[in-house]
Amino acid sequence: xxxxxxEILLLLGDDEGAFLPIREHAFECALAGAALMDLAFAYRIxxxxxxxxxxxxxxxxxxxxxxxxxxxxxxxxAADTQHWIRVLSTEDAAAIREQALASxxxxxxxxxxxxxxxxxxxxxxxxxxxxxxxxxxxxxxxRALDDFIPDPRDIALISLADACQILPELFPDRNxxxxxxxxxxxxxxxxxxxxxxxxxxxxxxxxxxQAQAQRTQKRLLSLSIAAAVGAAAVLLAPRxxxxxxxxxGVLELFWFDGFWQQWSGYxxxxxxxxxxxxxxxxxxxxxxxxxxxxxxxxxxxxxGVACVLALFAHTGFRLGVNVNAALMxxxxxxLLSGALAGVAxxxxxxxxxxxxxxxxxxxxxxxxxxxxxxCPLPALLAVHILxxxxx
Amino acid sequence: xSSKAVFWWVGTTLLVAAYVAATMVVGGDRRALLIGxxxxxxxxxxxxxxxxxxxxxFAGAAAAETALNETCRTCHEDxxxxxxxxxxxxxxxxxxxxAYWEKLDARLxxxxxxxxxxxxxxxxxxxxxxxxxxxxxxxxxxxxxxxxPSHAGVAFETCATAGCHNYHxxxxxYEEFLVEHAGEPALKPGPVHATAARLRALQPxxxxxxxxxxxxxxxxxxxxxxxxxxxxxxxxxxxGVNCTAxxxxxxxxxxxxxxxxxxxxxxxxxxxxxxxxxTGTCKSCHEPQARSFARGRHGMREHPGIAPPRNPMEGLExxxxxxxxxxxxxxxxxxxxxxxxMTVGEARLPMRGDAEAHRALDCGACHRPxxxxxxxxxxxxxASCHDDRHTRAYDGSPHHRLWQAELSGEAPPGAGVSCAxxxxxxxESRDTVTTDHNQNDTLRPNEKMIRSVCLDCHGLxxxxxALADAxxxxxxxxxxxxxxxxxxxxAVRRSAADRPGTAR
Numbered sequence: 086x087x088x089x090x091x092e093i094l095l096l097l098g099d100d101e102g103a104f105l106p107i108r109e110h111a112f113e114c115a116l117a118g119a120a121l122m123d124l125a126f127a128y129r130i131x132x133x134x135x136x137x138x139x140x141x142x143x144x145x146x147x148x149x150x151x152x153x154x155x156x157x158x159x160x161x162x163a164a165d166t167q168h169w170i171r172v173l174s175t176e177d178a179a180a181i182r183e184q185a186l187a188s189x190x191x192x193x194x195x196x197x198x199x200x201x202x203x204x205x206x207x208x209x210x211x212x213x214x215x216x217x218x219x220x221x222x223x224x225x226x227x228r229a230l231d232d233f234i235p236d237p238r239d240i241a242l243i244s245l246a247d248a249c250q251i252l253p254e255l256f257p258d259r260n261x262x263x264x265x266x267x268x269x270x271x272x273x274x275x276x277x278x279x280x281x282x283x284x285x286x287x288x289x290x291x292x293x294x295q296a297q298a299q300r301t302q303k304r305l306l307s308l309s310i311a312a313a314v315g316a317a318a319v320l321l322a323p324r325x326x327x328x329x330x331x332x333x334g335v336l337e338l339f340w341f342d343g344f345w346q347q348w349s350g351y352x353x354x355x356x357x358x359x360x361x362x363x364x365x366x367x368x369x370x371x372x373x374x375x376x377x378x379x380x381x382x383x384x385x386x387x388x389g390v391a392c393v394l395a396l397f398a399h400t401g402f403r404l405g406v407n408v409n410a411a412l413m414x415x416x417x418x419x420l421l422s423g424a425l426a427g428v429a430x431x432x433x434x435x436x437x438x439x440x441x442x443x444x445x446x447x448x449x450x451x452x453x454x455x456x457x458x459x460c461p462l463p464a465l466l467a468v469h470i471l472x473x474x475x476x
Numbered sequence: 477x478s479s480k481a482v483f484w485w486v487g488t489t490l491l492v493a494a495y496v497a498a499t500m501v502v503g504g505d506r507r508a509l510l511i512g513x514x515x516x517x518x519x520x521x522x523x524x525x526x527x528x529x530x531x532x533x534f535a536g537a538a539a540a541e542t543a544l545n546e547t548c549r550t551c552h553e554d555x556x557x558x559x560x561x562x563x564x565x566x567x568x569x570x571x572x573x574x575a576y577w578e579k580l581d582a583r584l585x586x587x588x589x590x591x592x593x594x595x596x597x598x599x600x601x602x603x604x605x606x607x608x609x610x611x612x613x614x615x616x617x618x619x620x621x622x623x624x625p626s627h628a629g630v631a632f633e634t635c636a637t638a639g640c641h642n643y644h645x646x647x648x649x650y651e652e653f654l655v656e657h658a659g660e661p662a663l664k665p666g667p668v669h670a671t672a673a674r675l676r677a678l679q680p681x682x683x684x685x686x687x688x689x690x691x692x693x694x695x696x697x698x699x700x701x702x703x704x705x706x707x708x709x710x711x712x713x714x715x716g717v718n719c720t721a722x723x724x725x726x727x728x729x730x731x732x733x734x735x736x737x738x739x740x741x742x743x744x745x746x747x748x749x750x751x752x753x754x755t756g757t758c759k760s761c762h763e764p765q766a767r768s769f770a771r772g773r774h775g776m777r778e779h780p781g782i783a784p785p786r787n788p789m790e791g792l793e794x795x796x797x798x799x800x801x802x803x804x805x806x807x808x809x810x811x812x813x814x815x816x817x818m819t820v821g822e823a824r825l826p827m828r829g830d831a832e833a834h835r836a837l838d839c840g841a842c843h844r845p846x847x848x849x850x851x852x853x854x855x856x857x858x859a860s861c862h863d864d865r866h867t868r869a870y871d872g873s874p875h876h877r878l879w880q881a882e883l884s885g886e887a888p889p890g891a892g893v894s895c896a897x898x899x900x901x902x903x904e905s906r907d908t909v910t911t912d913h914n915q916n917d918t919l920r921p922n923e924k925m926i927r928s929v930c931l932d933c934h935g936l937x938x939x940x941x942a943l944a945d946a947x948x949x950x951x952x953x954x955x956x957x958x959x960x961x962x963x964x965x966x967a968v969r970r971s972a973a974d975r976p977g978t979a980r
Contacts, residue, residue: 327596331580331605331632341596343537403595407508460485467493472509475500476529 087192087218088147089119089126089238090185093245095194095219096255098211115249116181117173118286120153121166122241125286129154132285136163149184153177170289186211194218200371223255230256230265240269248287250437301379302431308386309427315393316420324402340401350473353395354466357416360388361459364423368452386427389420396420408472412465418458426451500525501533502809503785512592515601517920520776520818526783528591533786541586548585550781551771555917559645559924580604580611588643599637600920607632609641626966639923639944639961648923648940654967660935662956667933671902673890674909675850676882680715693719694746706847722757722845724748758839764910766839768903772914774837777818820861831861850911851883854896869952870895876952893933901928922949937964 087095093115121137124130127145131138142158144151156177157169173181189195195211213219226243229235235243243266246252252261327341339345363385365371367378396416404413429436429448441447499506506523514522521527531543549565556564567573568582581587590596590603597603610632613620621627635641641649688708691698697719698704707713712721724745755778759766769775776782788809792798798806821833835841842857843850859867870876875893882892899915918925922943930939941957942948948957 324595329605329633331607331610341593347537406512407510409511464489464492467489468496468509471493471497471500472511475497475533476525 087222088150088185088188089122089242089245090116090149090181091189092222092242093119093249094182094185094189095222096246097249097251098195098213111249113174113178114170114289115245116178116185117170118248118289119245120150120173120181121169121286122245123147123150124154124157126238126241130157132166135165137166137169137285138163147188149181149188152184153181166285167289170286192218226252227256227259229269230259230261235269243269244287301383302433305383305386305427306431308383308390309424309431312386312389312393313421313424313428315390315397316417316424319393319396319400319402320404320417320421322402324404339398340403346399349395349399353392353399354470356388356392356395357462357466360385360392363388364459368456382430386424389423389427393420408465408468412462412469415458415461415465419455419462422451422454422458426455498788501786501788501791510592513594514592515594515597516824517601517773518591519824520773520822521779521782524777524782524784526786527781530783541584545585547781548589551779552585555771556644560647561644562646563643576612580608602636605633606637607635608643609635624966624970626962626969639940639959640963642921642923645921645924648926648936649963651967651971654936654964655971657931657936658964658968660937662935662938664933664935668888668890669893669897669901669929669932670890671904671909671928672892672897673888674904675902675911676889678909680711684716686713686716686718691719692745693723694749697723697749703846706844710846710848712846712848717761720745722753723750725750725753725757725760752840753845755838758845762839765913768910768917769839769913772916774818774841774915775913777816823861826863827861828863831863835861850896851894854894854900855879858895858899865950866952867895869950869954873952873954898925898929901925937961940964 097112097115121130124145125132127150129140129143129145129150131140137157139154139158142154145154153173156173186195186197190197190211194213194215196214198210198212200210222242225236225239226246229239229243243252246255247266252266325340339349363381367381367385400413404410426448429451433448436447496509498504500509506525510522513519518528528544528547529540530547531540535543563582565583568576573582576582588604588608589601591601593603598606602608609620612618614632636643647653686708688704690713691704691707707719725748755766766775766778770778770780789798789806792801792809801809817836817838819833819837820827820831820835827833839845842853844852855870859870875897878887879892879894879897881887882889896911899918900912901918902909903912904910918928923940925943926936926939930943934942938957940961940963941959942953944961945957945959948955948959
């Protein structure tokens with residue numbers, strides 16, 4: 086039988102070995118919570134209103150769970166669930182993940198594949214070899230969400246998936262009723278202690294993930310909004326008029342002096358290439374770990390903001406004509422769709438609370454628009470550069 | 477994105493880039509590549525990119541700039557010399573002028589004239605702010621206000637916009653010239669444009685005049701009695717130019733008017749008959765006219781300075797690809813699509829709706845080739861296409877009334893003012909007088925017209941005022957100028973101050 090940690094990893098992964106883009110820090114919290122749930126179901130831990138207690142430190146036989154249990158048991162003071170979720174998610178999540186993935190590889194469900202992208206991005210992926218296990222888990226959850234009497238483990242797994250807010254992603258074609266989730270939680274199918282522990286773990290995951298998410302998402306959201314506003318300004322703001330006096334200012338030099346235009350163009354090209362490379366690495370999950378993914382995604386958006394600034398220096402809100410107008414159009418579409426996708430990711434909670442994009446559709450649509458707008462850019466850029474340097 | 481999609485994406489990108497690169501190097505429709513609207517002066521030749529961008533591919537900025545400026549001189553140097561350029565390049569190349577290079581590098585045409593920059597393109601294709609004189613004439617020994625109290629309160633942006641100064645051609649503003657012509661009446665007595673009078677009085681060149689029965693042409697052509705009648709009454713027939721001289725040129729015959737008799741009798745007229753002779757045929761006899769035509773907006777595409785597309789075979793030979801090219805590709809590279817003539821539809825000035833948009837601007841566009849009526853070419857031909865305010869106002873204008881009087885014989889030759897009188901004035905050298913077919917020679921700036929045209933009939937002050945009044949130009953000089961250019965008064969006052977007792 087698979088552990089909760091292994092099951093949640095299977096649910097969060099896709100066939101290519103990439104993970105679902107769940108909200109910031111929820112992934113690590115889910116892993117920590119899953120490990121605690123496994124220990125609770127193995128009757129090794131229990132919770133009360135104030136602390137998480139070790140019932141027995143007898144090993145479970147699973148090295149990963151035993152390591153977590155030993156860590157909790159060796160702690161001198163009693164600590165609550167929130168403390169352990171925080172500690173395990175920040176300090177042990179990577180080890181929990183690696184051990185669980187290694188176990189899945191041993192079971193012949195996943196395979197380990199090391200990849201390298203453009204020398205800069207190294208990654209290890211776990212594509213699915215046998216998706217029977219994942220299908221079976223999803224089928225169990227689906228049955229539980231319908232009106233069947235669920236297994237206690239299914240209730241725990243649904244609680245975990247709900248805490249990660251991945252149920253809409255797992256079942257995009259069905260409407261997940263919050264009332265049914267609440268009903269499942271209330272079912273008297275699990276022992277009181279275990280049920281209390283699961284509820285506690287779920288609440289803690291949500292709180293911990295939200296606290297962490299608020300910090301990173303605020304950054305993501307503000308940068309994305311800055312990029313979106315900048316791109317919209319380039320599109321909509323009236324161009325800054327040409328100077329009508331002989332001695333031009335510094336800004337005019339950027340827009341009318343070939344030398345400065347050339348250098349601002351180089352800068353824009355460098356930013357664009359960096360943004361493209363990082364974007365591909367993030368999109369294809371070619372970066373190491375979730376933390377790496379977050380860092381590179383933030384870097385991608387920072388570069389997007391830098392692109393807007395370089396574009397302003399290069400054009401001064403001028404949209405150009407002919408091929409240049411087409412290049413500008415697709416470039417702005419790339420920036421706008423990317424920035425709005427960043428907003429959709431950064432404001433995912435607020436959007437979901439407002440009933441927008443429960444299945445992540447706005448983000449997916451914007452990301453595809455982003456990719457579609459990028460497609461003609463290399464050809465148009467090549468023409469723009471060739472036209473400059475051949476003549 | 478799958479590997480297949482990436483493959484298609486990269487492949488399409490490379491194909492598009494290769495196609496565009498081929499268009500740039502070999503030729504073809506490059507309009508989509510223009511980085512900005514070309515100036516009105518050059519839009520006719522905007523597809524012949526290599527003409528101005530003469531530096532090789534990936535040339536450095538300095539080489540590209542040098543090549544650009546050399547091209548400017550290729551086409552405009554004669555014009556600048558003729559205008560006695562006030563700011564010649566040679567003056568600024570002197571190292572003593574180095575201090576001015578930083579302010580405005582007048583050694584380079586491109587310092588003031590950029591292309592494809594409509595946003596900053598001002599009158600005269602100037603792409604610096606119109607107060608550019610401030611760069612050199614606002615301080616030091618070149619400060620214009622030093623010995624000209626009249627200029628004390630005058631703003632620099634008005635130097636070139638108030639009808640006074642032109643950077644290059646200041647012939648109409650020379651102080652001696654202004655003083656010499658001060659006090660002239662608006663309309664001189666017995667006004668006649670001398671060169672136009674000579675042109676009107678021209679007789680066909682020597683030759684045996686031909687009659688209707690002398691026409692040599694295939695029977696089908698001879699059956700067109702209208703054409704035959706026109707030719708019989710034309711200067712061509714009077715000069716002994718038979719049908720075959722244009723329609724069935726013997727390739728063995730020498731070109732040029734001197735050999736006109738030899739061009740009149742190929743062995744097999746029907747076999748060599750060309751229904752629509754090329755402009756090259758006209759040029760063989762009317763070379764000076766063809767030369768000046770190629771300098772104007774109508775015929776600029778025929779200017780000898782227009783460069784053909786780059787020869788890609790040289791580059792392909794260097795990398796060893798020339799031998800592996802299929803013959804059809806090699807042939808196309810060797811002789812890509814030739815440039816077309818300027819058409820009415822490509823004009824930027826307003827054109828009449830009933831003008832044939834696709835009509836190519838060749839000799840026949842203005843001259844009916846069989847009757848060669850220069851009076852028709854001087855007005856009706858222009859008005860059959862141009863539809864701007866100035867042209868529309870010509871009918872009924874004082875100049876038009878004079879033209880009608882001349883045509884009816886009520887006024888002497890040269891008294892009438894046609895479109896050609898002002899825009900295509902004759903040029904005289906030694907014993908010959910030739911119509912200048914560069915319609916723009918006396919425009920941009922329009923003060924260029926003063927010496928060669930206006931002063932034959934009008935006083936200088938009136939001419940300066942009239943040409944500075946855009947409204948009056950729009951009304952085709954019906955009325956009196958509402959603008960007054962004070963150049964003459966200022967020059968007279970300065971002259972009087974310098975030489976008391978001699979000035980008026």
